[in-house]
Structures are given as structure tokens and as C-alpha cells.
Amino acid sequence: MYQIEGNIYDIQKFSLHDGPGIRTDVYLKGCPLTCVWCHSPESQPFTPDLAWMEIKCIGTEVCGLCLEACKFGAIRKGEVTRNLKGDDIIYPIVDREKCTVCLECAKACPSKGLYNTLQHVSVEDVMLKVRQDKRYYEKSGGGVTISGGEPMSQFEFCKAIAMACKSEGFDVALDTTGFAPTEHYLEILPYVDLFLFDLKHMDSERSKRLVGVPNEQIKANALALANAGARFQIRFPLIPHLNDSMENRKATAEFCVTIKDAIDVVQLLPFHKMGQTKYRRLGLKYRMNVSPPSREFMEETLELFKSYGLPAQIS
Ligand code: SF4
Numbered sequence: 323m324y325q326i327e328g329n330i331y332d333i334q335k336f337s338l339h340d341g342p343g344i345r346t347d348v349y350l351k352g353c354p355l356t357c358v359w360c361h362s363p364e365s366q367p368f369t370p371d372l373a374w375m376e377i378k379c380i381g382t383e384v385c386g387l388c389l390e391a392c393k394f395g396a397i398r399k400g401e402v403t404r405n406l407k408g409d410d411i412i413y414p415i416v417d418r419e420k421c422t423v424c425l426e427c428a429k430a431c432p433s434k435g436l437y438n439t440l441q442h443v444s445v446e447d448v449m450l451k452v453r454q455d456k457r458y459y460e461k462s463g464g465g466v467t468i469s470g471g472e473p474m475s476q477f478e479f480c481k482a483i484a485m486a487c488k489s490e491g492f493d494v495a496l497d498t499t500g501f502a503p504t505e506h507y508l509e510i511l512p513y514v515d516l517f518l519f520d521l522k523h524m525d526s527e528r529s530k531r532l533v534g535v536p537n538e539q540i541k542a543n544a545l546a547l548a549n550a551g552a553r554f555q556i557r558f559p560l561i562p563h564l565n566d567s568m569e570n571r572k573a574t575a576e577f578c579v580t581i582k583d584a585i586d587v588v589q590l591l592p593f594h595k596m597g598q599t600k601y602r603r604l605g606l607k608y609r610m611n612v613s614p615p616s617r618e619f620m621e622e623t624l625e626l627f628k629s630y631g632l633p634a635q636i637s
């Protein structure tokens with residue numbers, strides 16, 4: 323299983339929000355859902371992607387290797403701008419219409435200012451990083467969280483990471499949209515201690531319009547896993563005007579009641595704009611022109627979930 327390969331876009335250490343204790347988050351690339359509020363747009367495509375990070379770029383005047391590397395005329399010099407250190411600098415601009423994602427510019431870039439968001443790795447490559455923090459997992463009751471994207475979309479790779487972690491004694495959480503074949507969830511269940519399971523909209527038609535897929539399979543998977551003994555942290559992102567109606571909040575709470583005994587906690591996640599800069603890195607337009615929900619709204623939602631006898635928290 324250590325030789326199995328797959329695609330990730332990141333591994334983050336010392337995570338405190340994706341399961342119990344201190345964790346290493348392994349982010350698998352690609353997702354069948356298209357949530358407009360996604361705070362990791364680099365996670366969505368299954369294919370390589372060119373990203374540019376301002377903080378790492380040293381500018382076209384001292385470097386400019388990306389301009390020379392691009393054979394498609396897709397990179398030009400931008401205007402003089404002031405960088406975070408207060409220096410005037412000229413940054414490259416990628417014309418996404420002309421870019422073929424050949425990634426020659428990323429190969430030429432000496433500082434990883436331009437980079438491919440896709441990393442092709444083996445399970446052993448992942449485990450080399452995971453093992454480094456073994457003692458933090460032991461001390462904090464933490465472990466490894468396999469996330470994405472939708473990690474179950476690369477099922478064999480995802481299962482092999484879970485199996486490798488379990489065989490080495492690490493706690494495993496799986497962060498999932500719930501949108502994958504039921505038999506895959508049941509197959510991976512013996513290697514997963516906790517499912518971080520998203521519920522986005524309880525109305526299937528609205529779900530289709532909002533995230534690109536209906537919700538019947540998602541609900542069926544939650545029920546099948548609960549019946550098979552899985553433990554859940556349910557994650558309900560509250561997105562203003564998209565899924566925060568009283569009707570949907572009540573319907574979500576009512577669905578949670580049907581698997582109540584399997585739920586450790588329902589995390590109520592207020593919409594935030596922290597992923598906004600990532601859209602710029604990828605040359606994408608950020609379309610969430612709304613404010614995060616108020617504290618009062620979140621408290622009211624918390625009380626609503628508690629009134630159903632659910633162990634809820636605001637994250
Ligand atoms: S990835 Fe795009 S910008 Fe970079 S060298 Fe290839 S075509 Fe040019």
C-alpha cells in the first residue's frame with residue numbers, strides 16, 4: 323500500500339481544527355462539487371494548475387525567468403507596485419486566456435513564486451511527513467486528517483493512506499463531502515476513527531444548483547455509515563443567502579437527529595473570506611460578495627440545534 327500514488331495539493335502540520343488534538347492534514351486534490359464559497363479553490367480541479375504567490379516572487383527586474391520560459395506569450399510585466407516590505411517592484415502577470423498550463427514557467431521560477439498546485443506523491447511520501455509529528459499526536463490525542471478536495475474521489479490512494487496511518491498507530495479522521503459510492507465508505511470505515519462529514523443543503527434541487535450535485539447519495543452515505551458504527555463530526559457551513567434559511571437549518575438539524583447516536587458534535591461553521599487571496603493566486607474571480615453571518619445569527623442557530631438535543635458548537 324505504501325507504493326500507491328495519488329495527487330495532493332498540500333500537507334499541513336499542527337492543525338487544530340480538523341479533528342481532536344494536534345493533527346497533520348493531508349489535502350487530496352480534486353472535488354466533484356463546485357461550492358462557490360470554497361476557501362481552497364486549488365483543491366477543486368483534478369488536473370495541474372498554475373498558481374502565483376506574491377510573497378515569494380522577487381520581481382521581473384531582478385529575475386524575470388518566467389517571461390523567458392513562457393513560449394506562449396502568456397506572461398507579461400505588470401505595473402510598478404509596492405510590495406509588503408514597502409519596496410517598488412514589478413510583478414509578472416499571467417494571461418489565463420493564453421496559458422496552456424505547460425508549467426515551464428513554474429519549472430524556471432527559482433523561488434516557487436509560480437508553482438503547480440498538484441503534487442504527485444506516494445503513500446510513503448505522505449507518511450514520511452506524517453511520522454515526523456508522532457509525538458505531538460501522542461501527547462495531544464491527535465492524528466492525521468485526510469481532507470481535500472474530496473479525498474474519496476481518489477479512493478485507492480485515500481484508503482491506502484488511512485490503512486498506513488492505522489497500521490502505524492495513528493488516529494485517522496476523514497474530511498468528506500459525503501459524495502462518493504456507499505461501498506467505498508463502508509470499505510474505508512475500519513481505518514477511520516472519525517468522519518468530518520459536510521451537510522450543505524437538505525433540499526436536493528437546491529443542492530444541485532448550489533454545489534453541483536444532488537444530496538440523496540450524501541444523506542444515504544451518512545445513514546449507511548451511522549448504521550455501520552461510524553463516528554461523526556457533522557460540519558454545517560452557514561453561507562448567507564445560500565443555505566442559511568430557517569427552513570434549511572431546521573431540515574439539517576432534523577436530519578442530524580436521525581443519526582444522533584453516531585454524532586460526537588455538530589460544528590456550525592460561519593462563512594468567512596479567508597480563501598479570497600487564493601482566488602487571486604489562480605487568476606480566478608472571487609464571487610462571494612456577502613458578509614459573514616453575525617454572532618447573533620450563529621448563537622440563534624446554535625440554540626436551534628441544541629433544542630433538537632444535538633451536541634452543537636460554533637467553530
Ligand atoms: S504555464 Fe502558462 S504561463 Fe507558464 S509557461 Fe506555460 S503557458 Fe506560459
Ligand code: SF4
Pocket residue numbers: 378379380381382385386387388389414430431432433434435436
Ligand atoms: S520566475 Fe518566479 S520569482 Fe522570477 S519573476 Fe517570475 S514568478 Fe517571480
